[in-house]
Amino acid sequence: MEERSPARVRNELVADIVDVLQESTTVRQENSADIWVRMLSDELDAPVEPLRNAALRPWLLHLVERCAEIPDGLPCLVRCLKYLEQQSSAILSLLRLVDEWEAVDFFDGADLRPLQPILRDMRSSAELATLARRASRSRTQELPAWCDTGWAVFLRLAGGNSAAKELPVSMAFLALAADRLVEDGQMEAAEDLRxxxxxxxxxxxxxxxxxxxxxxxxxxQAPPPMVPAYLMIQFEPDGVDPDRYLLSHWRQSDAEGWHPVPGETLHLHRDDLPAEVEVLIEQTEERWADLRQPVVLEFILPWELLGEPVEWWHKESSSSSPTPLVMDYAVLVRSFERLRKAAWHRPWHKKWRQLKEQPADSHSYFNPPGQSHFHLERELKEDDQAVCLVLSEPPGGDSGAGQQEFMAGLRAGVPAMIWHRGDCGDPAFKEAVAEMVQDRGLSSLVTRAGNWRKEALALGPEGWDNHVGRHLAILVDDPERRPGPPGPDRAPVTP
Structure with missing residues (x-):
């Protein structure tokens, strides 16, 4: 293959960018093109001549060449067009070409195209994300939507996330890609990359x-163990309107370390939370389409939402047969108040270490009905081996006793709690809990709770309300697995 000079490489990239722009409806229509040019001129802080009566292609060539000479000029060009077109196919194509322009610049005008036919056949999104994480030493956790091939990932990584004493990330990615090709028996392609x-x-x-x-x-590195991926969903009270919440989320799919990636935060009415969670889960499933790991949903709830049966919220709600989340996922609850109140974290870490390092010496604590929350907190704090609290009333009960029990457990650092969302005195609930806590390891607690939920699920919508598994709530708070909170590490806590 003929090697292209740096000037030719750049000229052909300019032409490729113009090819995409020339087909854009926004660019071809005078009114929308004027808006695009005006926004571009404002962001570049430099005048940009509108199209008017000029021929379209020469005008676009001049515009792209000018933007290429300005720092951040090409990304700005695409960004302003994106304001008008959102995530169109043209925008995705332009984002790939801008990455290629910056990669060529990083490699001093080198002709990178000989790598394209090898890398573009690598298309597993989960595998590409894993290679990018390893190449960047975990500094890159997720890839943009347009990085759907090894070629696009290589271009994206070029020049980014490299420490001074490390091999450039894009070259490390090529080395890992070559190793993967060898595993697939593609020796010649691997040698070309090397x-x-x-x-x-x-x-x-x-x-x-x-x-x-x-x-x-x-x-x-050897393949990591099959650890779960986590989607963490947090509902933070508005603080002014009691019916509104901030919905935040984090995605964690790195099997080699804990690196949660934050998503967009939304301000919603309480009634809109289930529908928005459904949208969020569907989007995450699309992103994780070829992920091999099991997925765990964790809901970080303030105390007033602890009565919400979040594991029975739906997917596919627009269909004639919606699917409860519990059918597809292990669903756990976490405490919003504890995550935000740093003064409670020392006993929390202490009891977690007890549970993690000495599970055989750890046990559950059944709070007897009528015991004051003061004595409950005292006993939990004196008993270092009490790591799971079974509540005598649900936290959202009318008497307020369940909420006080819950707060006592948080203050004492208890990392796991179990309750019945309707009646903690239900004999079926007591029987289920006795079976769940007979093994003292946390994994068996989660598995056994899941089994009770599956039994309820097997009865179908017409019968599951009469099964204890439909009403089980289980909180598991791992202090070593925390999201990055969108706000300060504190929040008002209602006693």
Whole structure:
């Protein structure tokens, strides 16, 4: 294949960008094109001549060349068009081309196209995200939507997320991609990637860094264990309107470490929470379409929402047969108040270590009906081995006793709590809890709670309300697995 000069590489990229712009309805219509040009001029802080009576393609060539000369000019060009077109196919194509422009610039005008036919056949989104995480030493956790091939990921990583003493992330990605091709029996393609990497290492004097990378534990890392992926969904009280909440979420699919990725925060009425959670779960499933790990849903709830049967909220609610979340996921509850109140974290960590390091010596505590929350808190704090609290009343009960029990458990650092959302005195609930806590490890507690929910699920909508599994609530709070809160690490707590 003929090697292209740096000038030709850049000129052809400019032409490719113009090809996409020329087909855009926004650009071809005078009114919308004027809005685009005005927004672009404002963000660049430089005048941009409107199209008017000029021929479209020469005008676009001049515009793209000018933006390419300005720092952040090409990303700005696409960003302003995105204001008008949102996530159109043209926008996705332009984002890939801007990444390619920046990759070419990073590699001093090198012709990268010989790598394209090899890398564009790598299409597993989960595998590409894993390779990007490893290449960047976990600094890149998720990839943009347009990074749907190995080629797009390589371009995206070029020049980014590299520490001074490390091999550039894009070259580390190529090395990992070559290893994956070898595993798939594509020896010739793998050697092509390695040859390109060796030549670039020689050009830049990176032979030692390439050798260090190949010898590192990251490059030769064994496949991680099959640990769950987590979607953490938090409802934060508005603070002014009691019927409104801030919905935040974090996605965590890195099997090699805890690196939750925050999503968009929405301000919603309480009645809109189930529908928005459904949309969020569907979007996450699309992002994780080829993820092999099981997915756990964790709802971070303020005390006033602890009565919500979140695991029985629906997917596919617009269909004639909606699916309860519990059919597809392990669903756990966490405490919003505890995450935000740092003064409660020391006993929380202490009891978690007890549960994690000495499960055989840990036990559950059944709070007897009528015991004051003062004595409950005192006993839980004196008993270091009490790591799971079974409430005598649901936290949202009319008497307020369940809420006081719940708060006593939080203050004492108890990491797990169980309650019946309607009647904690139900004999079936007591029987279920006795079976759930007979093994003292936390994993068996979650598994056994899931089994009771499956029994209820098997009865179908016509019968599950009469089964205890329909009303079980289980809180499991791991202090080592925390989201990054969107606000300060404190919140008002109602006693």
């Amino acid at each position: 040859r390109w990497n060796r030549q670039q290492s020689l050009t830049w004097g990176l032979e030692d860094k390439m050798t260090d990378w190949q010898r590192s534990g990251i490059a030769q």
